[in-house]
Amino acid sequence: MGQEPTRSARRKGGRKPAETGAPRANLYDEVTARIILELEGGRLPWVQPWGSVGGGVAPGLPRNALTSRCYSGINVLILWGAVIENAYPSQGWLTFRQALEAGGNVRKGEQGTTVVYADRFTPEAEKTRAEAEGGDAKTIPFLKRFTVFNVAQCEGLRPDLSGDPVPLPEREIVPVAEAVIAASGVEFRVGGARAYYAPGPDFVQVPPQPAFFEQINYYRTCLHELTHATGHAKRLDRKILNPFGSKDYAREELVALSGQSAPPATLQ
Structure with a gap:
């Protein structure tokens, strides 16, 4: 759950907080x-x-x-x-x-x-x-x-400390994933800050690939939302309009989770 059991109660420039005598919060x-x-x-x-x-x-x-x-x-x-x-x-x-x-x-x-x-x-x-x-x-x-x-x-930190990862490239294209998206026949939109499938107008929207912390998660998200799209009435006709927290909602999320994974050889 964490690392570095280093004891350091210092805050605000290194000073220890004053002892209040109050019991430590759980x-x-x-x-x-x-x-x-x-x-x-x-x-x-x-x-x-x-x-x-x-x-x-x-x-x-x-x-x-x-x-x-x-x-x-x-x-x-x-x-x-x-x-x-x-x-x-x-x-x-x-x-x-x-x-x-x-x-x-x-x-x-x-x-x-x-x-x-x-x-x-x-x-x-x-x-x-x-x-x-x-x-x-x-x-x-x-x-x-x-x-x-x-x-x-x-x-004043020395310059050889572990640096942050290099900036993400604009896109890292995985051809087989792009082929799956194109073959789905579902309208696919890229933009905004949300990932979702809209059942009424029947389209998937995801954030642009450079927004993802690890770019492979772009394709995992694409496949997740496309799996929801397979439940449309003109496809597999699953019950996909379910209230949040319901058993049917949970079941549909499990279906989509199974669809977002891909063979390691192609997506990792």
Whole structure:
């Protein structure tokens, strides 16, 4: 769910927050609240693999700029949200100490972003019990928080740090996928910031390929929406006008998910 169990409670230019004596907020509840906040803001980066063309945000997963290790789990959502909210031009992040190790520092007054590290541990008493009684020792899951700063919040960093991916090319055409789209006979429109199939007018629309963080997801999205189009009355005549959250809606999404995959030899 995360990396780097580095302890760093420093915020705002490296100062530790004052101790208030109030009980620590339950980290699980805090992470859940962050997810809800993203949902209410209309941001679904775990299912929407595209952004906006020319938005200035580097493509790819958030990563540690010192170790080049990508973040995972909920941390991807948290850090993508911070990049979008603050219009950071980089997906690179550092802890306060790592910024110092990289020859620079966090600029005074900058606010860090809290991410989490997930792991499991085995209590000594449980190890003793397992040795005495046999069987596997039970482990206990835990979450630990730490604070990171985008490289755009730092200054004086050495120039050989892990850089952001090179800008995406205008298009990476996969001929076999283009042939599938053309052979479908469905009107296909490219543009805007949404991907959808419109059953009434019977057309598919997807964002332009350069908007996708990984360009292969353009074709996966195309095939997903085209699979919905196969349910039109003049094709397979599936029940595709279903209310969101219903069983029929979920069933149709499963059908479309099966259609968006393609052989690795052609699409990867």
